[in-house]
Amino acid sequence: MKQFNTRAIMASLLICGFVGMFSETALNIAMTNLMDVFQISAATAQWLTTGFLLTLGILMPMTGLLLQRFTTRQLFISSLASSIVGTIIAALAVNFEMLMVARVLQAIGMGLLIPLMFNTILVVYPPDKRGAAMGFVGLVIMFAPATGPTVAGLLIEYLTWHYIFWLSLPFLVIGLLVGLKYLENVTEVTKPRIDLLSVVLSTLGFGGVVFGFSKAGEGGQGWASSLVVASIGVGLLALVLFSLRQSLMKEPMMNLRVFKYPMYIVGLLLVLSCTMIILSSMIILPMFLQDSMKLSAFDTGLMLLPGSALNGILSPRMGRLFDKYGPKWLVIPGLVIVAAMLWFFASMSTVSSIVLIVALHIGLMVGISMVWMPAQTNGLNQLPPELYPHGTAVMNTLQQVAGAIGTAVAISILSSGMENYLHDSAAPTNPNEIANAMALGSQHVFLFAMIVTLIGLALAVFIRRVVVNHAANHSMH
Known part of the structure; x- marks a missing residue:
């Protein structure tokens, strides 16, 4: 097996991944601010997120093909060029249209980078070291969105939203330079027909x-x-x-033979349920804290920081435990913890203590870290090497879809819960009643997330450790 400078390769990919994920969530906190600055409605502002997700949803399915048509370096440089140009345009944006174009360019960058990151790990690391490497990706995927709102809250309070992008720019440039120096072409280019x-x-x-x-x-x-x-x-x-x-x-273009591998399917379904749980609770919790409990954006960011930070920090550790003991002993207890936390979340009210909410959020995030990366790595390990690009493409694409579905369902459940409450209320315009309605709607969303968790738990019973025997595969081909 060829020796790669795995540290440098991972460093460049992770820096760029971190910045991409960071600017994605940092902008969410700036939404209210942008609506004032650009004089746009909430529905229009929503496009900054929808457009980003749409671009990812369209690009991700093609990544399996792109990974086979272009070299690793070509894709890495294109991805970063798109991210850097997008970030500069966003930092200079004077109107909504400019910012929208910037978001699409940033999404193209991320849409190429994430599959490239997963695929590179599968190629560069031997199976017994993959869990820990995937854990570092988990660190980036969870830690960046966690710090995004907190840092953005500070920047918006003391500077302007443009600084979200000015802050990201030097890191992207550093990532690009490290990548140019150390990133090698790790995949074979087979040039399949488009x-x-x-x-x-x-x-x-x-x-x-x-x-x-x-x-x-x-x-x-x-x-x-x-x-x-x-x-x-x-x-x-x-x-x-x-x-x-x-x-x-x-x-x-997208090889559906990956669905012949049972552990890949179990891993995929567990990752999708985690995506839905995280996204539905990550959208509702900040809204609940800001609207029901009347906390500022910055305080909300700070409250959610310990849980998300811990999730990120534990990801590589969980990866190592997975490498050692296999998935079952992590995934099943992890889902039990998640279900228990969501059960407590479902009884939250406007008078719940902040300490309790922070503790529940920490529990939820620790539980998720026990499930996500082990399930994902175990699933991808079952695929033969020629299906790696397709396995990651299918997983990443369906995660975008699950994210959109989870978000939409969460918001619908929240709205209908609030409407029903206010409909029967004597004073539907009273701020306290609105806060109570928000609390009730949020409880329904957490129950929905708990049901998703229990379905995941039923699936997790079937998870088996994949013993990778690719040495035999290589001698056969």
């Missing part, structure tokens, strides 16, 4: 589903809106045609 019909169907399919669910979550008519129904309908139809097309092709 099938235009697959590209169109995948764009319509994943794009339509992500767009439909994002729109539904924005409020307004919600699920009843004809645009939502049409785009989810068209999306699902395109996905069915896309899947049929892939199964008939000799060199599919």
